[in-house]
Amino acid sequence: MAEQLTYEVSEIEQERAEFRRMENLCSHLTSVVSSLLFVVLVVVVLKNSPGWPRVKESFFSPEYFAQAWPKVLEGLWLNIRVLGVALVGVAILGTSLALVRMTTSAVMFPLRVVARFYTTIMRGIPMIVVLYLIGFGIPGLGLFGRIDKAVLGTIAVVMSYSAYIAEVLRAGFQDVHPSQRASARSLGLTQTQTMRLVIIPQGLRKIAPALMNDFIAMQKDVGLISTLGAVDAVRAAQIVVAKTYNFTPYIVASIVFILMSVPFILLNDWYSERLRKREQTGGMV
Amino acid sequence: MAEYTLDNDPRFGKKVLRVENVLKRFGDNVVLDHVSFDVRQHETVALLGPSGSGKSTMMKCINLLEQVNDGQIWLGDTDITDPRINQDKARSRIGVVFQQFNLFSHMTVLNNVTLAARKVHKWPREKAEEKAMGLLRRIGMDQKAKEYPDRLSGGQQQRVAICRALMMEPELLLLDEITSALDPLLVGEVLEMVGELKDQGATILMATHEMSFAHDAADRIILLRRGTIAENGSPDEVMDHPTDPETQEFFAAYNRV
Ligand SMILES: Nc1ncnc2c1ncn2[C@@H]1O[C@H](COP(=O)(O)OP(=O)(O)O)[C@@H](O)[C@H]1O
Numbered sequence: 347m348a349e350q351l352t353y354e355v356s357e358i359e360q361e362r363a364e365f366r367r368m369e370n371l372c373s374h375l376t377s378v379v380s381s382l383l384f385v386v387l388v389v390v391v392l393k394n395s396p397g398w399p400r401v402k403e404s405f406f407s408p409e410y411f412a413q414a415w416p417k418v419l420e421g422l423w424l425n426i427r428v429l430g431v432a433l434v435g436v437a438i439l440g441t442s443l444a445l446v447r448m449t450t451s452a453v454m455f456p457l458r459v460v461a462r463f464y465t466t467i468m469r470g471i472p473m474i475v476v477l478y479l480i481g482f483g484i485p486g487l488g489l490f491g492r493i494d495k496a497v498l499g500t501i502a503v504v505m506s507y508s509a510y511i512a513e514v515l516r517a518g519f520q521d522v523h524p525s526q527r528a529s530a531r532s533l534g535l536t537q538t539q540t541m542r543l544v545i546i547p548q549g550l551r552k553i554a555p556a557l558m559n560d561f562i563a564m565q566k567d568v569g570l571i572s573t574l575g576a577v578d579a580v581r582a583a584q585i586v587v588a589k590t591y592n593f594t595p596y597i598v599a600s601i602v603f604i605l606m607s608v609p610f611i612l613l614n615d616w617y618s619e620r621l622r623k624r625e626q627t628g629g630m631v
Numbered sequence: 632m633a634e635y636t637l638d639n640d641p642r643f644g645k646k647v648l649r650v651e652n653v654l655k656r657f658g659d660n661v662v663l664d665h666v667s668f669d670v671r672q673h674e675t676v677a678l679l680g681p682s683g684s685g686k687s688t689m690m691k692c693i694n695l696l697e698q699v700n701d702g703q704i705w706l707g708d709t710d711i712t713d714p715r716i717n718q719d720k721a722r723s724r725i726g727v728v729f730q731q732f733n734l735f736s737h738m739t740v741l742n743n744v745t746l747a748a749r750k751v752h753k754w755p756r757e758k759a760e761e762k763a764m765g766l767l768r769r770i771g772m773d774q775k776a777k778e779y780p781d782r783l784s785g786g787q788q789q790r791v792a793i794c795r796a797l798m799m800e801p802e803l804l805l806l807d808e809i810t811s812a813l814d815p816l817l818v819g820e821v822l823e824m825v826g827e828l829k830d831q832g833a834t835i836l837m838a839t840h841e842m843s844f845a846h847d848a849a850d851r852i853i854l855l856r857r858g859t860i861a862e863n864g865s866p867d868e869v870m871d872h873p874t875d876p877e878t879q880e881f882f883a884a885y886n887r888v
């Protein structure tokens with residue numbers, strides 16, 4: 347802990363500080379001016395483009411905005427619920443896949459192959475295709491009666507994202523220094539305890555930013571369940587568009603999705619920055 | 632009465648560790664070639680040898696982090712190389728400290744020290760913390776109990792790691808080059824702590840490159856060379872009056888630096 351020091355500031359340092367202040371001010375001014383110029387440029391180009399009045403009417407119409415807003419919000423509630431369930435599902439399936447892939451025992455060999463196959467295949471298939479396969483394939487089997495579209499959509503999201511998350515988790519867990527595992531085992535902790543008490547918490551810390559990024563991506567991909575016909579925010583917007591032939595509802599949908607993700611994006615930035623600082627100052631002496 | 636040798640020195644008790652004909656190889660690379668030695672109660676044994684001579688591998692075999700390819704290792708009356716025994720239990724009878732990254736960085740000093748007591752031996756938290764605080768107080772680290780390891784100096788980290796290894800009163804303490812990653816200024820405090828443990832009767836097997844410390848603190852020096860034991864005797868015999876030319880050369884190289 348640094349002690350509070352009081353000391354005389356030399357003239358040289360005062361002069362340097364003054365110079366830095368000025369330099370700082372200049373660069374701030376430059377950035378403000380250039381941002382303003384950029385905005386003006388965009389506005390001028392838009393205003394002068396021949397199609398602007400039409401685009402403005404069909405994408406930024408206040409009436410349609412007001413009309414779509416409550417419906418889209420209602421749809422968003424479905425997205426939020428799907429997201430919540432999918433989050434739990436991805437956490438469980440993703441962690442299981444990662445742990446299976448990290449096992450070394452011979453007994454686990456078949457499972458390991460399955461997990462490897464799964465993560466490889468799943469990461470290669472576009473999300474939308476997974477949605478179609480699950481959303482239309484499972485009901486097609488006729489095994490389970492009628493299944494809600496949102497449930498099928500959730501299953502597809504979980505299946506797709508688990509594969510990504512599993513690989514991120516595996517990288518994080520394997521990044522923990524081998525001495526940590528050795529230390530844990532030396533204390534008499536079992537394999538499982540070592541994983542649960544040492545490797546997982548430490549691995550998670552390092553990959554938290556990557557995980558949060560995936561969560562943010564998942565947040566918007568949840569909107570894809572609309573392709574199955576579940577009435578989520580995107581679908582609600584689509585319905586209004588179909589009735590009115592005006593695209594403003596899509597802008598509404600974009601805004602609600604942005605509003606939903608901004609807090610997590612900021613949280614992620616804050617945490618990554620903190621982690622970076624910690625890693626730069628901490629460590630072995 | 633039999634003539635005095637290091638092996639019947641009355642200062643030391645029964646054999647805590649017996650390594651018998653241990654063979655360890657990685658693929659075709661034979662790292663330990665039928666190695667045998669004992670460590671007796673209260674004895675401090677320094678395992679010396681050039682880098683790559685198999686010191687860490689020996690330690691890992693004793694701690695069951697590596698599996699021997701032949702031979703036996705006895706801890707007290709237990710053959711710990713017997714696959715039928717509970718390996719976790721055997722491990723928890725031995726305290727280990729490595730070169731670095733011993734402490735769990737996501738746990739406070741206190742949680743590090745009490746982890747095994749709470750999770751392996753199912754002590755109540757209060758009991759574990761009371762004992763841990765006692766240990767930390769002895770090394771003047773009780774003020775740092777609530778700190779995270781990255782707030783400690785490397786020397787402090789290693790001393791806390793030793794505390795953690797001592798928590799369950801292990802029959803044997805394995806120290807694998809615990810000062811090698813430290814700033815030279817911090818080596819002293821760690822070695823001093825090891826010296827105190829020895830004086831309190833701990834049984835220690837340590838790999839080290841600190842030759843003068845090994846000379847002064849160890850009761851027995853074991854010199855590994857190309858996977859076999861080249862020397863096994865008192866510091867006086869092995870370090871001060873070696874007869875083997877290669878041994879002479881090994882210690883001379885250290886004296887030159
Ligand atoms: N996990 C491993 N796989 C393959 N070779 C290893 C492994 N661990 C150690 N070795 C080899 O064993 C030999 C002895 O290493 P080590 O026991 O670390 O020596 P020391 O601790 O005396 O420096 C070295 O040749 C090293 O390359």
Ligand SMILES: [Mg+2]
Binds near residue numbers: 686
């Ligand atoms: Mg080593």
